[in-house]
Amino acid sequence: MLILTDLASSPWPGERTVATIGAYDGVHRGHQAVIATVRSLARETGARTAVVTFDRHPASVVRPESAPQLLTDLDQKLELLAATGVDATVVVRFDEAQSREDPLSFAQRVFVDGLATSIVVVGDDFHFGRDRSGNVNTLRDLGAGAGFEVQPLALLARTDGPDEPISSTAIRRALAGGQVELAASMLGRPFEARGVVVQGDQRGRLLGFPTANVHVPNTICLPADGVYAGWYFRADGSRHECAINRGRRPTFFEHADHSVLEAHLLDFDGDLYGESARVQFQSYLRSERKFDGIDALVSQLKHDVDHARAALAR
Numbered sequence: 001m002l003i004l005t006d007l008a009s010s011p012w013p014g015e016r017t018v019a020t021i022g023a024y025d026g027v028h029r030g031h032q033a034v035i036a037t038v039r040s041l042a043r044e045t046g047a048r049t050a051v052v053t054f055d056r057h058p059a060s061v062v063r064p065e066s067a068p069q070l071l072t073d074l075d076q077k078l079e080l081l082a083a084t085g086v087d088a089t090v091v092v093r094f095d096e097a098q099s100r101e102d103p104l105s106f107a108q109r110v111f112v113d114g115l116a117t118s119i120v121v122v123g124d125d126f127h128f129g130r131d132r133s134g135n136v137n138t139l140r141d142l143g144a145g146a147g148f149e150v151q152p153l154a155l156l157a158r159t160d161g162p163d164e165p166i167s168s169t170a171i172r173r174a175l176a177g178g179q180v181e182l183a184a185s186m187l188g189r190p191f192e193a194r195g196v197v198v199q200g201d202q203r204g205r206l207l208g209f210p211t212a213n214v215h216v217p218n219t220i221c222l223p224a225d226g227v228y229a230g231w232y233f234r235a236d237g238s239r240h241e242c243a244i245n246r247g248r249r250p251t252f253f254e255h256a257d258h259s260v261l262e263a264h265l266l267d268f269d270g271d272l273y274g275e276s277a278r279v280q281f282q283s284y285l286r287s288e289r290k291f292d293g294i295d296a297l298v299s300q301l302k303h304d305v306d307h308a309r310a311a312l313a314r
Contacts (some may be wrong), residue, residue, distance in 0.1 A: 002088035003078060007114030011048075011088055016118040018042040019111060021052035021128065023168070026071035027080035029188040030123075030156040030166040035084045037153060038121050047118050049086045052110055053077065054094040062099050069221035071168055071187075076194060090115070103129025103138050111139075112146045124152035160185050178224035180281040190230070190280040193222055193261065197272045200262070207294070209301050211245070211262035212272045214279055222246060225259050227285045229308035232263045233278035241266040243301075243308040244279060247288035264301075266309060283311040 002011055018041045020034050035051065042049045055074055059067040072080065074091070081089045090110065092098065106129050111117040120139055128134040139150045155165030164170060166186045174183040175191060183191045193216045200213035212232070216222060225247035232242040242263040248256035263279050265272075285307050291297040 001082040017115040019050040103134025229283040229311040231280040
């Protein structure tokens with residue numbers, strides 16, 4: 001997949017493109033359905049395929065005080081988009097200047113001058129440009145004179161709960177409730193957090209349950225505090241079963257100011273410090289709670305490991 005940051009010239013001179021545009025945070029099943037339509041239309045018309053997205057969530061610029069945490073950072077988003085089979089992803093730098101660009105000017109620059117688009121596929125609630133003033137009708141008006149069609153799609157509905165569409169917001173809400181299985185059903189894969197293993201207080205090792213303390217940027221959305229079963233991927237590609245704790249460790253800290261993410265790799269003994277890690281959340285096991293003492297905590301940790309092993313075996 002080509003990754004384009006400059007559309008000064010067409011990546012495929014003389015060829016047309018079927019394109020879609022959006023934040024694509026999470027590249028969830030709804031996004032995947034849109035991209036599947038893009039690829040199908042491109043096959044029918046002999047065109048190239050492209051996703052237009054942004055280097056950060058637009059809300060982080062236009063309303064930073066209420067911008068959502070991300071389901072995927074830019075690197076993971078690009079990996080997931082590459083896996084859909086599109087020919088290219090255009091990464092638009094979204095800064096103050098970009099936020100003020102007129103929607104018609106933006107669409108002309110990207111879809112007409114840059115990608116020679118024949119069809120633009122978007123959700124039927126799509127908005128873009130300065131003050132979100134552009135919409136499907138804006139694109140249609142431009143396309144009528146510039147030679148491209150617009151195909152709006154209804155958002156993909158959930159089949160496992162309330163009658164609502166799959167969305168990044170719905171996935172964040174599921175994660176906030178610890179519902180990692182529900183989040184996975186909307187993502188089409190387990191939710192994954194990425195970070196670097198940093199030095200902790202090594203209390204887990206003293207208890208007989210060493211953990212990798214994974215530092216995840218605070219711009220990334222994480223599941224609610226609790227204990228989970230999941231998978232830990234090392235930088236070398238190896239996969240390990242793990243019991244995951246996200247929380248403030250109330251048995252030891254009465255007023256911790258933030259939650260930490262720790263993964264205990266089952267049947268593993270080795271040094272992970274400084275490594276990049278990917279932690280996938282498979283199943284919710286229990287809420288975090290304070291124990292009366294070390295013995296009670298260690299007993300519960302043994303149960304957690306047994307429950308994690310059983311959950312992953314299923």
